[in-house]
Amino acid sequence: MSRRGETILDRLHALGEQPLGWSEAEFAEGLLRARARRLAAPRGLSDRVEAGFDVLGARIANERYAFPLEALSEVMLLARWTPVPGQPQYLLGVTNLRGEIRPVLDLHSLLGLTPPAPEARTWVIFLKAGGAEVGVRVDGLDRGVRLDPSAMTRPQESGNGLPQRFISGITPDALILLDTVQLLALDALKDTRVEGLDE
Template sequence: MTLDDAALAQKILKLRAKRLASPRAESEPAPAGQAALCVRIGAEIYAIALDVLTEVMPLKQTSPVPGQSRHLLGVTNVRGEIRPVVNLHDMLGLPDPAPDAPMSVIFIRGPGREVGLRVDEVLRIRLFDPDQMTLPHQAGNGLPQRFIAGITADTVILLDSHQILALDALRPRRPDYSCVT
């Protein structure tokens, strides 16, 4: 390295140090609203909040669970972990898709578990303004209101993940031995 190269390197380092030490400019405020992943289920567009979302993947196969509710599609193996998959079509009163139709599963996190939700297509992430949403009891759209957190003016339906996770079909069942003698 020559003397000129060393002087240039020193000058660049001083400029960089000065820039890094200077106060940051005011950044634009983050857009208000709730971020959610939009998906298609049947002919409707639904959304699930990103704060409960853990994973999205193609749904290859599920194994049925005998004696379970029809809301539970079955279970799937994700890297050696068995996870339940909810049949949103059935839960929302929509017709089931064709058996050979491509499906995806979005996993949401609940207390101590992850649950999959079968969807037809993953679309995009979008911000929702809660103040601009219609509440389910005001909509009168025929959907099971328990699972709906709100509906936008362009009819995207925000699902209530807490109500989905509270489904009876997802509660662990213990055998009842009380009648055994």
């Protein structure tokens, strides 16, 4: 159960595991920097193009992916989930987030990657869009980093066979930035059978 004022980092620390390569102080500092820039920016303007933006890295199969910190709402171990009958394979199922049912996407299936072993320890990163939260399963967490959009390759230019709809860009060291807007726009997430589960 989440306590008032508790942060994502607090909850990870309470789990007793420090994700590989993740400096807690560095991630916390990156989070604060990102929030400070958003608050200082003039209304209606984005600082992404000029100053870059912060992301949380994650491992999915043998590849490195990243999620914009501004889209992140929660990170936790994926202890259990319930499959939803009749849904696409990329919808892993639903899980309980502080008493509310949330859908969880299977990025392994969506991106054509090898799924984890059934007994493997995995994590779920919750993304926010408006009032909704959707989880995505990942194999492990990595460090928070700052990306420079001007140094990234666009998916249509990479020719690497990735599902281009879900990729915003690829860094020179092969970190793949996922397009959270496209992930949250998947048809299965609009299905009333999924949305109705938390009512």
